[in-house]
Amino acid sequence: MAPGTTRTQSPPRALRALESQRSMVTTRTKSSTGRTARIRKISVAGIATAGAAAAALTLVPSPAQAAVPTAASASVSQAAAADKSYPDNLDGWIRESLDIMKSKGIPGSYEGLHRNIMRESSGNPNAQNGWDVNAQNGTPSKGLLQVIQPTFDAYHVDGTPHELTDPVANITAAANYAADKYGSIDNVDSAY
Numbered sequence: 001m002a003p004g005t006t007r008t009q010s011p012p013r014a015l016r017a018l019e020s021q022r023s024m025v026t027t028r029t030k031s032s033t034g035r036t037a038r039i040r041k042i043s044v045a046g047i048a049t050a051g052a053a054a055a056a057l058t059l060v061p062s063p064a065q066a067a068v069p070t071a072a073s074a075s076v077s078q079a080a081a082a083d084k085s086y087p088d089n090l091d092g093w094i095r096e097s098l099d100i101m102k103s104k105g106i107p108g109s110y111e112g113l114h115r116n117i118m119r120e121s122s123g124n125p126n127a128q129n130g131w132d133v134n135a136q137n138g139t140p141s142k143g144l145l146q147v148i149q150p151t152f153d154a155y156h157v158d159g160t161p162h163e164l165t166d167p168v169a170n171i172t173a174a175a176n177y178a179a180d181k182y183g184s185i186d187n188v189d190s191a192y
Contacts, residue, residue: 090114090123093144093167100159100172108175112186116178117171119190120146125167143170151177 084099086092094113101108121127121144129141139148143165152164155177160169178185 090117090144090167093125093171096168097171097175100157100168101175103159104157104176106157106172106176106179107184107186108179109184109186112184112188113171113175116174116185116188117144120144125165125170143167143174145170145174147174147177155180 084096086096094110094117097113098108098110100106117123120141123144125144127143127146129135129146132141134141134148139150141148144167147164147170149164152170152173155173156162156169157172157176160166160172163169175185178188182188
């Protein structure tokens with residue numbers, strides 16, 4: 001090698017490797033680009049066709065949230081819930097609460113209730129938070145869904161005991177509160 005010259009990697013090997021990678025990327029891009037273009041075309045066409053109504057639909061509550069039970073359906077549902085027997089455990093408390101919620105038009109699902117209960121109290125109906133700002137102000141959060149007394153009083157649901165730590169009353173009042181503030185307990189993914 002002559003002085004002042006530098007040795008570089010042989011261009012053919014490097015170029016072959018790059019060309020191989022480029023053709024794989026190009027092939028993948030072509031197949032997904034067509035699909036993406038079709039999806040974008042459909043989405044844009046759908047929004048253009050529906051206009052502002054498409055955007056407004058996201059602001060309208062679902063039929064489950066907007067449903068207000070009639071007096072007849074509410075009394076039938078409450079009678080069915082009263083006749084039903086529920087196990088005295090977390091599963092039974094959630095199922096009883098769901099039946100009461102259904103009769104009162106309060107949205108929510110088993111999964112949404114269970115997820116929030118496990119995060120808030122690990123399923124302990126006597127759980128009490130003694131350290132947060134509510135506790136420091138003299139109103140500790142209590143029960144399965146860690147409700148404070150003023151919230152429980154404001155969102156208590158008729159047909160349940162008026163006792164904050166009663167599992168069914170606690171779940172149902174908390175779900176009623178969550179429905180008012182967030183649309184449903186299903187929409188709550190952190191302390192509320």
